[in-house]
Amino acid sequence: MRANDPNLPYLRHIAEALGDLREQLVFVGGAVAGLLVTDPLADSVRATRDVDAVVNANRAMFYRIEQAVAQRGFARDVQSDVICRWIHKDSGVLFDLMPVQPEVLGFSNHWYPYAVETAESVELSAGLNIVDGREELTNEMANAPPDLRQAVASAFQKLLSDPDFANVLPGLVAEPERAVLVMQRLKAMSA
Structure with missing residues (x-):
């Protein structure tokens, strides 16, 4: 992407x-x-x-x-x-x-x-907009039920393991300069 x-x-x-x-x-x-x-x-x-x-x-x-x-x-x-x-x-x-x-x-x-x-599904970043726009999301996820935390962590781990993700992230969020913040939040919620 x-x-x-x-x-x-x-x-x-x-x-x-x-x-x-x-x-x-x-x-x-x-x-x-x-x-x-x-x-x-x-x-x-x-x-x-x-x-x-x-x-x-x-x-x-x-x-x-x-x-x-x-x-x-x-x-x-x-x-x-x-x-x-x-x-x-x-x-x-x-x-x-x-x-x-x-x-x-x-x-x-x-x-x-x-x-x-041969079609493949591609996520077009709606979830990333929430990660970007909801400051309290990291804390909310820390207090969420374990199965929800695990599902979110697994999804974010998949994103973070993609070697191209860091390069495309600025184009997936509303303000490219916020990509660093979004990346920090993704890493926190994928742990």
């Missing part, structure tokens, strides 16, 4: 707006490029105008998913020639939802099935 990823805010808007529906989708395309780059010396990723996702669904299931997308604050972009394009009403972010099966909308990409098959 790249700290300077220009697409991360758009991806975050769409993922949060979709809620649990995002678990059925696989984000693809330029909006996720920064999540895949691991070399800190590589060039910045190119900014994109939209967030793309694919879903492995037959026609009936795809239409049900589209209805759920509409219920989550999205509207079809009737001005666009892109038949799978939606606009998130609150943020204005463009969202293209595409089926894996070409018979659903009349097109597909031969890489979509592989993308769905």
Whole structure:
């Protein structure tokens, strides 16, 4: 994950707006490029105008998913020639939802099935915003039930063991200069 990823805010808007529906989708395309780059010396990723996702669904299931997308604050972009394009009403972010099966909308990409098959889940930092913004969290966790403490410690240990985490942390919190403070809190709660 790249700290300077220009697409991360758009991806975050769409993922949060979709809620649990995002678990059925696989984000693809330029909006996720920064999540895949691991070399800190590589060039910045190119900014994109939209967030793309694919879903492995037959026609009936795809239409049900589209209805759920509409219920989550999205509207079809009737001005666009892109038949799978939606606009998130609150943020204005463009969202293209595409089926894996070409018979659903009349097109597909031969890489979509592989993308769905090999997809990995990525946490987009909502928890880090809480660690950053709640000063008393470390003390609250110290007094929390043991099973909760252990679950949180395990999650934070996983983050801290990632060799790229310290490099990307400034891009995951609202104010990059607070990354040192967030790191201190994570270490305290992972002990």
